[in-house]
Amino acid sequence: MAIKLRKFSRSKVTKFIAFTLTVLLITLVMVQMNYIYNSNINPEAIFVKDYSKSDSYIYGELSRAINQVHFHILNDTDSIKPEPEYLYHITDGTITKRNEYLDKILEHKDYLYKYSGSTWEYGENAYKNIQNHVMDKYTLHLVFPEEYLQQKQKEWDIERDKLIPIALTLIIAVIVGIICVIYLIVVTGRRPEDDEVHLTPYMDRIYSDIQLGIMLFTLYMWLYGIASLFRHYSIDSSRGVLSMNQYYILTMTGILAILGSIICGVILLSLVRKIKAKRLLKHSLIYAVFAGISRFIRSFFDDSRFEHFPLTKSLNRRQAIFTAASAGMVFLLLLFWAATQNFFAGLIPIFAEIVIIYWYFYENKKTFEEINQGFRESVQEQMKSERMKVDLVTNVSHDLKTPLTSIISYVDLLSKEELTESARDYVNILADKSGRLKNIVSDLFDLAKSTSGNLPLDMENLDLRKLIEQTLGDMEDDIEKSDIRIKTSLTETPVFIYSDGKKLYRVFQNIIGNALKYSLSGTRVFIDMEMIDNKNVYVIVKNTASYDMDFTAEDVLQRFTRGDESRASEGSGLGLSIAESFTWACGGRFRVEIDGDQFKVRLEFPVIE
Numbered sequence: 155m156a157i158k159l160r161k162f163s164r165s166k167v168t169k170f171i172a173f174t175l176t177v178l179l180i181t182l183v184m185v186q187m188n189y190i191y192n193s194n195i196n197p198e199a200i201f202v203k204d205y206s207k208s209d210s211y212i213y214g215e216l217s218r219a220i221n222q223v224h225f226h227i228l229n230d231t232d233s234i235k236p237e238p239e240y241l242y243h244i245t246d247g248t249i250t251k252r253n254e255y256l257d258k259i260l261e262h263k264d265y266l267y268k269y270s271g272s273t274w275e276y277g278e279n280a281y282k283n284i285q286n287h288v289m290d291k292y293t294l295h296l297v298f299p300e301e302y303l304q305q306k307q308k309e310w311d312i313e314r315d316k317l318i319p320i321a322l323t324l325i326i327a328v329i330v331g332i333i334c335v336i337y338l339i340v341v342t343g344r345r346p347e348d349d350e351v352h353l354t355p356y357m358d359r360i361y362s363d364i365q366l367g368i369m370l371f372t373l374y375m376w377l378y379g380i381a382s383l384f385r386h387y388s389i390d391s392s393r394g395v396l397s398m399n400q401y402y403i404l405t406m407t408g409i410l411a412i413l414g415s416i417i418c419g420v421i422l423l424s425l426v427r428k429i430k431a432k433r434l435l436k437h438s439l440i441y442a443v444f445a446g447i448s449r450f451i452r453s454f455f456d457d458s459r460f461e462h463f464p465l466t467k468s469l470n471r472r473q474a475i476f477t478a479a480s481a482g483m484v485f486l487l488l489l490f491w492a493a494t495q496n497f498f499a500g501l502i503p504i505f506a507e508i509v510i511i512y513w514y515f516y517e518n519k520k521t522f523e524e525i526n527q528g529f530r531e532s533v534q535e536q537m538k539s540e541r542m543k544v545d546l547v548t549n550v551s552h553d554l555k556t557p558l559t560s561i562i563s564y565v566d567l568l569s570k571e572e573l574t575e576s577a578r579d580y581v582n583i584l585a586d587k588s589g590r591l592k593n594i595v596s597d598l599f600d601l602a603k604s605t606s607g608n609l610p611l612d613m614e615n616l617d618l619r620k621l622i623e624q625t626l627g628d629m630e631d632d633i634e635k636s637d638i639r640i641k642t643s644l645t646e647t648p649v650f651i652y653s654d655g656k657k658l659y660r661v662f663q664n665i666i667g668n669a670l671k672y673s674l675s676g677t678r679v680f681i682d683m684e685m686i687d688n689k690n691v692y693v694i695v696k697n698t699a700s701y702d703m704d705f706t707a708e709d710v711l712q713r714f715t716r717g718d719e720s721r722a723s724e725g726s727g728l729g730l731s732i733a734e735s736f737t738w739a740c741g742g743r744f745r746v747e748i749d750g751d752q753f754k755v756r757l758e759f760p761v762i763e
Contacts (some may be wrong), residue, residue, distance in 0.1 A: 161346040169341060172334045172662050173419060179331040181411040188383060188407045199314040199322050205307045212281050215240075220286040221294060227292065239302050243295040244288075262297045262472055269294040338419075343427035351431040357424045359441040369421040376414030383407055472521075476514045483507040522554045525590075611739065615762055616655045617648040617682060618691060625662040626681075629670075634672050640695075644683040649691050651759040653740040661736045664729040665695050672753070673699040691761050694753040730755075 162168060190197060202208040217242045227244050241254040241262070260266070267284065270293045276282040277297075288294055295712070343351040383403055428434040435441055486503040561584075568581045626633070626640060633640055669679045677698040684692045699751040733755075737744035743758040 163337075164341050164344050164346045169338065172337055176331050176334040176338070176375065176419065177412055177415045179327045179334070181408050183324055183327050183331070183408050184380060184411040185404050187323055188380070190317070190320065192383075192403065195313050195317060197317060197321075199310055200267040200317045203314070205605060206281065206303060207312040208278070208310070208318075211306070211671050214296070216281065216284070217286055220267075220284070220288070220294075223251070223294065224286075224288050224292075225566075228289075240296060240298045244292055246291045246293075256295060259295050263298055264731065265300060265303065267294075267296045295655065338423060339426050342423045343430050352425060352431075353427055353431060354424070357420060357734040358427060358437075360424070361437060361442070362425060362434050363426055363440055364439040365421045365424060369418050371413055372417045376410055376418075379410045380407060383410075388520070421571045455668065472514065472517060476525075479510050480507060483510065600659075611654045612656065613652060613654055613740075615650050615652055616658075618650050618651050618658075618759065619644050621655060621658055622662060622681065622693065623681065625659055628668055629663065631666065632670060636673075637675050638670055638673050639678045640666075640681065641678050642683075644681075645685060645691075649683070649685065650762045651741075652762055653742065653759065657736045657740050658742075659739075661733045661757070662693075664717050668729050669695060669697040669753075672699055672701070673697040674751075682741075685761070688763055691759050693757040693759075694754060695757075696752055698751050699753050716737065 160251045181445055196208075196210055198208050198210055199651070205211055219242070223242045223244055227249065241259045243252040243254065243259055244250070244254045262277075264277045264279045266275075268275040269282055270287045274284050274288045276284075339612055343353065346353055346739040378751060425434060483503040486506075568584075573581065622642070622644065626642070665711055666679070666681075673679055674697075679695065682692075682696075684694070686692065734744040737757055740758065745756045745758075747754040
C-alpha cells in the first residue's frame with residue numbers, strides 16, 4: 155500500500171496536476187481581488203454587519219462631516235459647503251451655520267451627536283467614541299437621518315452578500331493552494347523508485363543566484379503590472395454586465411498571474427531541489443567566482459597547479475613561490491612603514507605573510523603525507539609481491555618433490571633391469587636429468603625459505619679458514635677436471651666467526667663452482683682472506699670471465715640469471731642468489747663487483763674476539 159501511494163504521489167502526472175492547480179488557484183485569487191478592488195466594494199462588509207458600526211461610517215462619513223462643518227465655520231465662506239446627507243447646526247452664540255433648523259435636527263435625537271464645552275454627547279443609537287475635536291467656543295449638533303442610514307445599510311447588506319461567497323472562494327483557494335505548494339516542495343526531486351534527490355538536466359543547471367534574480371524580477375514586474383491595473387481601471391458593479399474594458403482588465407490580470415506564477419513556481423521548485431541536494435550555495439555564480447579566485451590563489455601553494463609534476467618537483471615549485479611571496483611581503487612592509495610611518499599600516503603585509511606561511515606549511519604537510527602514503531603503498535605492494543613469489547616457489551617446489559622422488563626411484567629400478575644398450579643410455583640420461591632437476595627444486599626450496607626468513611639455522615663458532623680449506627678439498631675432483639687453477643691467500647692463524655657451517659659451506663661451494671664454470675680457460679681463481687682491525691674478516695673470490703660481461707652486479711644476482719647466456723653448460727642460475735641469501739642469513743655481507751673482465755665476490759663476517 156505504501157509503495158502504491160509513493161508511486162502515485164511522486165508520479166509526474168500527479169506533480170503536473172498539482173502545479174497546474176496551484177497556478178489556476180493563484181490566478182483565481184488575483185482576478186477576484188482585482189474585481190473586489192476595482193468594483194469599489196468595501197471588504198469591511200464581510201466582518202461588520204451594521205453599517206453604523208463600521209469604520210467606513212465612523213472614520214469615513216462621520217469624521218468627514220465633522221471636519222467639513224468645522225472647516226466651513228472657521229473659514230466663514232460658502233465656497234465649500236458640507237454634504238447634504240447629514241443635518242447640522244453650529245454656533246458660537248454670534249455666528250451660526252446650519253443646513254437645518256435645530257428643532258428639526260432634534261427630531262432625530264437617537265442618532266444625534268452634540269459637541270459642547272469640549273465634550274461630546276451621543277444619542278441612543280449614535281456611535282459613542284468620537285475622537286474629532288471642535289473649538290471649545292462652538293456648540294455643534296450633527297445628525298445623519300435615520301432614512302439615510304437605512305439606505306446605507308441596504309447598500310451595505312448588498313455588498314456583504316456579494317463579498318461572502320467571494321471571500322469563501324478566496325479562503326478555499328488559498329488553503330488548497332498552500333497544500334499544493336507544500337506537496338510540491340515535499341515531492342519535487344523525488345522519484346517513485348528511490349529516495350534520492352534527482353536534479354533536472356536543464357532548469358537546475360542555471361546558477362542559483364541567477365534563478366533568484368529572475369524570480370525577484372518576475373515578482374516585481376508581476377506585482378507592478380497588477381498594481382497598474384488596480385490603479386488605472388475601475389469596474390462599475392452596478393450595471394451587472396461587464397464591459398469590454400472590464401473584460402480586458404480581468405483578462406490581463408489573469409494572464410499576468412499565470413505567467414508570474416509559472417515562472418516563480420518553476421524557479422522555486424528548482425531552488426528547493428538544490429536545497430535538498432545541498433547544492434544551493436555551491437551552485438551559484440558568486441560561489442563559483444570566489445571559488446575560482448580561491449583555487450587560483452591556492453594553486454600556487456597546493457599541487458593542483460603542478461599535478462602533472464612529481465610530488466618532489468611540486469615541493470620545489472611551491473618553495474620558490476613561497477620565497478618570492480615572502481620577499482614581496484617584506485618589501486610591502488618596508489614600503490608601508492616608509493610611506494606612512496604608521497605601525498598599524500605594516501600589519502597588512504604581516505597578516506598576509508602569516509596567511510602565506512600557513513598555506514605553505516599546510517599544503518606541504520599534505521604533499522608529505524601523499525609521499526609517505528605512496529611509499530607505504532609501494533613497500534606494502536612490493537612485500538606482498540615478494541611473499542606471493544616466495545609462497546609460489548615454496549608450494550611449487552614442495553609439490554614437485556613427491557613426483558620427482560618417484561621418478562628418481564623408478565629410474566633407479568630401471569637401471570637394475572636387463573636392458574639393451576640403447577635403453578640403458580636412455581635410462582642414464584633420465585637419471586642424470588632427474589638428478590639435475592632434483593638439485594634445482596632443492597635450490598628453489600632453500601632459496602624460498604631463506605628469502606621468507608624461515609631458513610633453519612644451526613649457529614655455532616667455526617673456523618672460517620678451515621671451512622674454506624674443507625670446501626676446496628671436497629671440490630678437488632671438479633677442480634682437477636677443469637683447466638682452472640685455484641690460488642689461495644688465507645690467514646696464517648684460524649679466524650673464528652659465529653655462523654652456520656653447513657650454509658656457509660654451500661655458499662663457498664656455489665661461488666667456487668660458479669668461478670670454475672665461467673672462468674677463461676687456463677686462468678686462475680684467486681681466493682683471498684683478509685683481516686681488518688681484528689673486527690671483520692673478508693673473503694674475496696675473483697676470476698677472469700670467459701665472456702663479455704655486459705651486465706651489472708645487480709643483474710647477475712637475480713634469480714635464474716646466468717652470466718653467459720650463450721653457455722650450454724648445465725646451471726639453474728640460482729647459485730649466486732642462494733649464496734647471497736645464505737650469507738645474509740648467516741650474519742654476513744655479500745657483494746658482487748665487476749671490473750672489466752674481473753668478476754669478484756666479496757664476503758664480510760664479524761670476527762669473534
